[in-house]
Amino acid sequence: GAGVSQSPSNKVTEKGKDVELRCDPISGHTALYWYRQSLGQGLEFLIYFQGNSAPDKSGLPSDRFSAERTGGSVSTLTIQRTQQEDSAVYLCASSSGQGPKNIQYFGAGTRLSVL
Amino acid sequence: SQKIEQNSEALNIQEGKTATLTCNYTNYSPAYLQWYRQDPGRGPVFLLLIRENEKEKRKERLKVTFDTTLKQSLFHITASQPADSATYLCALGAGGSQGNLIFGKGTKLSVKP
Numbered sequence: 001g002a003g004v005s006q007s008p009s010n011k012v013t014e015k016g017k018d019v020e021l022r023c024d025p026i027s028g029h030t031a032l033y034w035y036r037q038s039l040g041q042g043l044e045f046l047i048y049f050q051g052n053s054a055p056d057k058s059g060l061p062s063d064r065f066s067a068e069r070t071g072g073s074v075s076t077l078t079i080q081r082t083q084q085e086d087s088a089v090y091l092c093a094s095s096s097g098q099g100p101k102n103i104q105y106f107g108a109g110t111r112l113s114v115l
Numbered sequence: 116s117q118k119i120e121q122n123s124e125a126l127n128i129q130e131g132k133t134a135t136l137t138c139n140y141t142n143y144s145p146a147y148l149q150w151y152r153q154d155p156g157r158g159p160v161f162l163l164l165i166r167e168n169e170k171e172k173r174k175e176r177l178k179v180t181f182d183t184t185l186k187q188s189l190f191h192i193t194a195s196q197p198a199d200s201a202t203y204l205c206a207l208g209a210g211g212s213q214g215n216l217i218f219g220k221g222t223k224l225s226v227k228p
Binding site: 035056106 | 119145146147149156157158159161166206207208216218219220221
């Protein structure tokens, strides 16, 4: 596609439920990132995929959070047993190369609300 | 721990003036520094990248400086317009293949007509 696509754009769930957030990166981009942005806060790095390498999971806040990337393209971020503090905008980005010299292209995000 | 500070949460200026946004960092030696623009309800959009060995980078009405001694970057928008109103984020990255960027909280710029 022309840009990074995220779905759903909004998700409302009840505390304790599991949610899955999807990201379709720009075609051909080998690197994919997930960030979390809470109200009034900066972007918090969650996880980074690069090609076939093991993902960098150093930013995941707890073991309730996991992500996978199938076939080097689409990625799914899963949050199990959601808590109210998980409410935030989850942003996905992709880039054509490895490392911070590369521009990141962001999707519009998924706004998650945990009631 | 690594820390990035954007000097103000909000900046209000008059149309036509130059907006100057500041990004300071501590406990870090970035090889790259990027600036992004974020509009409400949207993801950030890349504006400029500057390397540690570059002092200044320009793009149209935008100018970025990078002072590794002061550990500071300045982002300037000349001849500002109401359409420049947005939140501006700075982001730092290490050298090599470390993929993730560290983002500041952003400065919300409002340009009044």
